[in-house]
Amino acid sequence: MDRTSNFLTRRDALKLAAMAGMAGVVTAYPGRHSFAAADQTLDLAVERTRITVDGVTSNAIAIGGSIPAPTLRLREGQEVVIRVTNRLNEPTSIHWHGLLLQGVMDGAPGFNGFVPIRPGETYTYHFKLRQAGTYWYHSHSAGQEQEGMYGAIVIEPAERDPVRADREYVVLLSDHTIESPNSVLRNLKVSEGYYNNKKRTLVDFFRDAQRDGWSTTVQDRLDWAEMRMDATDLADVTGYHFLVNGKGAKDNWTAIYKPGERVRLRIINGSAMTIFDVRIPGLPMTVVAADGQNVAPVKVDEFRFGVGETYDVIVLPQGDKPFTFFAEPIDRTGYARATLAVRDGLEGEIPERRPRAILTMADMGMSHEGMDHGAMAGMDHSKMAGMGAGAMPGMDHSNMPGMDHSKMAGMGAGAMPGMDHSNMPGMDHSKMAGMGAGAMPGMDHSNMPGMNNGSMEGMAKAAASSNDQAMGWADAGTPPGAKALSYADLKSLTKAKDVREPTHEIEVRLSGMMSRYIWTLNGNKFDEGEPIRVAYGDRVRIRFVNETMMAHPMHLHGMFMELENGQAGRLPRKHVVLVPPGKTVSVQLTADEPGEWPFHCHLLYHMASGMMTRFIVERRSASL
Amino acid sequence: MRLIKAGQHKAVLLAGMLTLASLSGPARAGEEHEAQQFHEEPPVLATLLVDQLEHRWRDGENSVDWELRGWIGGDTHKFWVNARGSKPVEGGVEKAEFQFLYSRMVSEFWDVQAGIRYDVRPQPQTTYAVAGVKGIAPYYFDVTAQAFLSDEGNLSGRIEAEYDILITQKLILQPLAEINLSAQRVRELDLGRGISNIELGLRLRYEVVKEFAPYVGVSWERKLGETANIARRHGEDPSDLALLAGVRFWF
Numbered sequence: 015m016d017r018t019s020n021f022l023t024r025r026d027a028l029k030l031a032a033m034a035g036m037a038g039v040v041t042a043y044p045g046r047h048s049f050a051a052a053d054q055t056l057d058l059a060v061e062r063t064r065i066t067v068d069g070v071t072s073n074a075i076a077i078g079g080s081i082p083a084p085t086l087r088l089r090e091g092q093e094v095v096i097r098v099t100n101r102l103n104e105p106t107s108i109h110w111h112g113l114l115l116q117g118v119m120d121g122a123p124g125f126n127g128f129v130p131i132r133p134g135e136t137y138t139y140h141f142k143l144r145q146a147g148t149y150w151y152h153s154h155s156a157g158q159e160q161e162g163m164y165g166a167i168v169i170e171p172a173e174r175d176p177v178r179a180d181r182e183y184v185v186l187l188s189d190h191t192i193e194s195p196n197s198v199l200r201n202l203k204v205s206e207g208y209y210n211n212k213k214r215t216l217v218d219f220f221r222d223a224q225r226d227g228w229s230t231t232v233q234d235r236l237d238w239a240e241m242r243m244d245a246t247d248l249a250d251v252t253g254y255h256f257l258v259n260g261k262g263a264k265d266n267w268t269a270i271y272k273p274g275e276r277v278r279l280r281i282i283n284g285s286a287m288t289i290f291d292v293r294i295p296g297l298p299m300t301v302v303a304a305d306g307q308n309v310a311p312v313k314v315d316e317f318r319f320g321v322g323e324t325y326d327v328i329v330l331p332q333g334d335k336p337f338t339f340f341a342e343p344i345d346r347t348g349y350a351r352a353t354l355a356v357r358d359g360l361e362g363e364i365p366e367r368r369p370r371a372i373l374t375m376a377d378m379g380m381s382h383e384g385m386d387h388g389a390m391a392g393m394d395h396s397k398m399a400g401m402g403a404g405a406m407p408g409m410d411h412s413n414m415p416g417m418d419h420s421k422m423a424g425m426g427a428g429a430m431p432g433m434d435h436s437n438m439p440g441m442d443h444s445k446m447a448g449m450g451a452g453a454m455p456g457m458d459h460s461n462m463p464g465m466n467n468g469s470m471e472g473m474a475k476a477a478a479s480s481n482d483q484a485m486g487w488a489d490a491g492t493p494p495g496a497k498a499l500s501y502a503d504l505k506s507l508t509k510a511k512d513v514r515e516p517t518h519e520i521e522v523r524l525s526g527m528m529s530r531y532i533w534t535l536n537g538n539k540f541d542e543g544e545p546i547r548v549a550y551g552d553r554v555r556i557r558f559v560n561e562t563m564m565a566h567p568m569h570l571h572g573m574f575m576e577l578e579n580g581q582a583g584r585l586p587r588k589h590v591v592l593v594p595p596g597k598t599v600s601v602q603l604t605a606d607e608p609g610e611w612p613f614h615c616h617l618l619y620h621m622a623s624g625m626m627t628r629f630i631v632e633r634r635s636a637s638l
Numbered sequence: 639m640r641l642i643k644a645g646q647h648k649a650v651l652l653a654g655m656l657t658l659a660s661l662s663g664p665a666r667a668g669e670e671h672e673a674q675q676f677h678e679e680p681p682v683l684a685t686l687l688v689d690q691l692e693h694r695w696r697d698g699e700n701s702v703d704w705e706l707r708g709w710i711g712g713d714t715h716k717f718w719v720n721a722r723g724s725k726p727v728e729g730g731v732e733k734a735e736f737q738f739l740y741s742r743m744v745s746e747f748w749d750v751q752a753g754i755r756y757d758v759r760p761q762p763q764t765t766y767a768v769a770g771v772k773g774i775a776p777y778y779f780d781v782t783a784q785a786f787l788s789d790e791g792n793l794s795g796r797i798e799a800e801y802d803i804l805i806t807q808k809l810i811l812q813p814l815a816e817i818n819l820s821a822q823r824v825r826e827l828d829l830g831r832g833i834s835n836i837e838l839g840l841r842l843r844y845e846v847v848k849e850f851a852p853y854v855g856v857s858w859e860r861k862l863g864e865t866a867n868i869a870r871r872h873g874e875d876p877s878d879l880a881l882l883a884g885v886r887f888w889f
Contacts, residue, residue: 196681203713204685205888208848215804239777242747527746529774532713539713 056086056094058108060131060153061101065162065190067255068262072192074162075102075153081260082186082284083151083165090146090172096139098131105130105155108139109571110167111322112149112306112589115141117609120571122154125628126609130155146171147306148280148324150186157195160286160618162260164188168280169306176507177302179278179328183269187292187319187341187350189254189285198251199619202531207244209252212345212370214245237375245373247528247563248487249345250619251287256343256350263351268358269339271331277354278302279339282324286618289565289592290319290341290350291490295365297337297354299327301499307574307587308507317499318344318490320567320592322616325499329354338362344487344565346370368491371484377563377595487565487595501599502579504586510576512604513583516555520546524568524593524615524625525561531623533562533615539624546613547630548605557600558593566620567592570629572611575601590616605631684710685888686719690841692884693727694857698875700727703882709741716741718751723759734758737768748773755786762826765789778802793821794829810851814839823864828872830864843886851886 058078065074065081077083077098088094100106107130109121117126119141131137146169153163166184191198201208214235223231238245261267271277279299283290293316301312303326317325319341331337336355343349346368353362484491492498526533536543548554556575558568569590576585578600585602593599614626686708694701705722718741723734739753748771755766770784782798800814816837820829841855859878861869866876 199681200683203683205848211807213804213807215806217806236777242774242776242778529747530713530743 056096057099058083058096059099059101060106060108060163063162065260067190067257067260068264070192070255072190073194074190075158077108077151077153077163077165081162081164082188083163085166085168085184086151087168087170088143089170090143093142094140097136098139099136100131100133102158103133105132106153106158106163107131107155108151108163109154110139110141110149110151111569112147112324113141113167114144114572114574114607117572117607117611120609120611122571122612125571125612143169145169145306146175147303147308148184148282148326149306150282150284150324152284154612157199157286157618157622159284160189160191160195160198162188162190164284166280166282176308177278177326177328178276180275181271182278182280184259185269185279185281185339185352186257186259187281187283187285187288187290188257188260189288189343190257191251191253191255193253195286195618199622202250202619203623206529206531207247209250210244210246211252212246214372241378242529243378243563244528247373248371249287249289249343249347250531250564250617252345252347254288254343254348256285256288256290256341256348258339258341258350258352261352263349266361267352268360269352269354270357271354273332273334273356275331277329277331279327279329280324281319281327283319283321285321287321288343289321289567290343291368292317292319292325292339292341293365294329294337294339294354295363297329297331299329301503302326302328304504304586305574305588305590309586310505310507310584312499312503312505313497314499314503315496316490316492318592320565320590320616322567322569322590323588323592336360336362338365340365342368344371344490369484371487371489371491373563373595374486377487487563501577501586501592502581504577504579505581506576506584506586508584510583510585512553514553514604516553516602518552519555519557520548521557521559522546522568522613522627523559523561524566526564526620526623526625528562528564531619533620533623533625535613535625535627538627540614540621540626541628542624543627545610545628545630547632550605550608550631550633552605553602554605555600555602557598558591559598560593560595563595564617565592565594566625567616568614569616570603570611570613572607572609572629572631573603573605575603577601607631608633682710682712684708687886687888689886690884691886692853692855692882694880694882696878696880698878701725701732701880702727711741714743716749718753731759733760739768739770741772745773747775751784760827764827766794775799788824790824792824794824794834795819795821808845810843810845812839812841812843812853812855814841820865828865828868830866830868832863832865834863834865835859835861841882849888852884853886854881854883856881 060075060077061079063074063076063079063081064071074081096108098106098108105123107121107123107128110119113120118128119139120126121128121139123130149167149169151165151167152159164186166186168184207213219231219235222234226234255262258267269277269279281292298313298315299317301309301314301317303309303324305324311328319325329337331354334356336353338361339352339354341350349364349367351364353360355362490498521536523536525535525537532539555578558566560566567590574587574589575591577588577591578585588601591599591601608631611629611631612626613629614621617625686706688704688706690703690705692703694703701724703722703724707718707720709716709718711717718737718739720737720739721735723731725731735755735757737753737755739751741749741751744750750769750771752767752769755768757764757766766786766788768784768786770782772782775781778801780800780802782796784796786794786796788794796816796818798814798816800812803811803813805811814837818834818836820831820834823829823831837857837859839855839857841853843851843853845851857878857880860866861876869876
């Protein structure tokens with residue numbers, strides 16, 4: 015890193031010295047570092063730096079002198095020129111995540127003719143903003159994003175903003191490790207489960223056998239072992255510090271409000287590998303935008319946050335008591351924390367930590383294999399009284415075509431397509447009229463591999479003691495009565511411009527080999543298989559079929575995907591779609607941006623291990 | 639490593655091993671190259687696991703035994719090295735075997751491997767052609783099966799299986815079993831036809847970190863059939879029970 019010092023200007027040196035002196039207060043507020051919207055030209059240097067998180071200092075890379083990088087405050091319709099200078103001793107790039115722009119400006123090396131920015135070189139990005147909302151930017155080279163190369167983009171709408179707020183903050187979540195990205199990738203490839211320190215042990219076996227019975231527990235362990243899969247495989251990498259705007263949990267980034275103000279939080283998941291569960295205990299959030307695109311307001315208590323996604327929420331903090339913004343990774347190995355307070359220096363309570371989930375056979379998409387769907391008509395949910403949604407993750411009702419949901423009073427049919435009951439916290443099946451016990455005799459749970467009666471009992475018990483055990487990937491441990499955002503809730507604020515039925519369907523199988531740490535799309539590593547080709551102007555459907563037991567935040571560059579979540583005519587537009595383990599999720603899009611776009615899992619090490627392809631939108635030739 | 643210094647052949651092979659091991663250095667340090675390649679192709683990696691390096695206490699003569707494996711390569715193609723051996727605490731190396739294999743991924747859990755095996759000890763030194771499979775069988779058994787054809791035309795085989803039982807995250811019990819077979823009698827190596835020996839082991843290791851674990855255990859080896867008879871004729875005990883302690887490490 016001594017080479018870097020050659021590039022240091024006097025001012026940089028002073029800044030570094032200042033940083034060293036103020037351990038724990040390394041980065042500037044993203045807001046304070048903003049560029050005025052009037053600026054037509056921005057200069058951003060990429061350089062090696064050090065970051066101190068909760069008192070621990072390690073290597074990092076900064077864009078524009080800070081981590082996170084300065085928030086770019088821009089205006090819709092504006093022409094933006096951004097000069098990026100590479101002061102590293104390795105190639106770099108910056109990708110504008112979620113922005114609609116010409117292919118070469120997208121900044122992904124190897125796509126659309128963009129070549130990496132060589133050390134010492136300056137690349138000039140030039141594009142016109144065709145959208146408004148919350149987005150972000152990050153490196154698309156090697157593991158640089160993991161080392162700190164990420165920042166927020168806030169684009170004010172050209173017209174009146176439908177979202178009214180008195181005050182706003184960018185809340186950029188990220189994960190930071192003292193390990194170099196290459197070392198992380200090597201460990202993942204060389205030693206299976208290297209970062210999993212929560213594997214199931216003999217001690218767990220005896221505990222589960224006590225709780226669920228011996229035969230159930232033995233069968234469960236045999237099922238997993240037969241597949242050579244690990245039920246504790248929630249996150250590939252551990253050892254992270256979880257940051258809010260570059261600050262660790264102890265550093266406690268604080269947002270100031272005046273009681274009664276409407277505060278807009280532009281929340282961005284800029285992590286390399288971390289899916290979060292986000293909540294502000296005592297302060298409901300109204301989601302007003304997803305992935306930068308306005309949605310009909312939805313009031314929630316918490317949401318699950320895929321890597322690369324953004325949510326804008328409005329909160330109305332009252333009184334002068336501090337609120338804790340709390341984001342727990344799904345493997346519960348720590349938390350990101352910030353505070354909303356009336357003045358600096360206040361700290362809210364750290365809420366109780368949520369239980370870590372154990373994956374179930376349903377997360378493999380296997381729970382209903384070979385099941386007689388006809389027999390499902392006899393399933394009696396009313397007997398499952400007292401089973402909160404958290405206890406039902408093993409049951410994906412969307413896979414049960416034989417079951418007549420329309421009989422469930424109080425549940426609109428419109429909400430049914432693709433419904434996953436496990437995502438519906440607070441739902442009480444015992445209240446479903448028309449599904450009384452009498453109407454449904456003869457349900458035989460033993461026909462459901464991986465879901466026999468024994469494990470049902472186990473689930474019921476788990477529900478009773480859900481503080482120490484959550485079952486299935488989707489179980490966020492949401493308390494009864496609390497509302498967690500579901501993808502089905504997202505409804506675009508504006509009507510879709512293109513409502514044509516897709517003319518063809520592209521299936522994208524998400525697969526991988528955990529033991530070797532190879533991740534693939536349709537069975538192929540990046541550039542091993544054929545790219546996806548779509549004709550310009552076509553309306554297509556993409557079906558993501560997740561064959562793995564991990565969730566994959568699938569990101570398409572260049573175009574928004576319209577999530578098929580039942581909100582006909584108002585499908586939410588997303589640049590990242592989180593596909594849960596064992597599930598199928600579909601999106602539609604109009605291929606109206608010609609180019610060769612990266613299409614990949616936004617988990618950094620999945621992408622690096624092959625989970626990427628080219629999505630090519632081809633201009634029709636003259637003869638057509 | 640001092641253990642196998644005796645004998646020049648071994649020194650050469652050891653040098654080869656160390657060269658391979660040192661290659662893992664550049665693979666880690668070559669960040670500039672990898673930075674360019676990160677999306678385009680996975681990096682070339684190398685690793686070396688010293689699975690057993692242990693002292694064995696037994697009724698007869700105590701010994702030091704080792705078993706290690708390493709590879710360099712990518713997801714699909716690897717150059718693979720195995721080595722194992724044994725040396726009485728007093729005296730020269732009794733057994734020293736090296737394998738140099740090309741290893742190719744054929745499925746999610748299996749590699750096929752082919753190459754040469756070179757036994758420096760026991761004398762006479764023997765070279766074999768090797769073909770085999772290595773991988774993870776259902777229920778997480780780590781399995782290696784190999785067939786050997788010696789330069790004298792003798793055919794033999796070996797099947798190994800091991801299993802990790804996590805008592806806690808760091809305390810791991812590892813049972814293992816190995817069976818050696820021979821298609822014919824090999825007079826020079828005191829081998830009979832059929833199953834020549836089986837070995838059962840049980841090692842309890844504590845992973846201080848994932849990369850380093852001291853362990854204690856027990857190993858029981860039994861020569862069978864004709865091979866056992868040959869051993870008895872030489873006045874040896876066909877069964878061998880040893881308590882052991884050692885370290886397992888990788889990098």
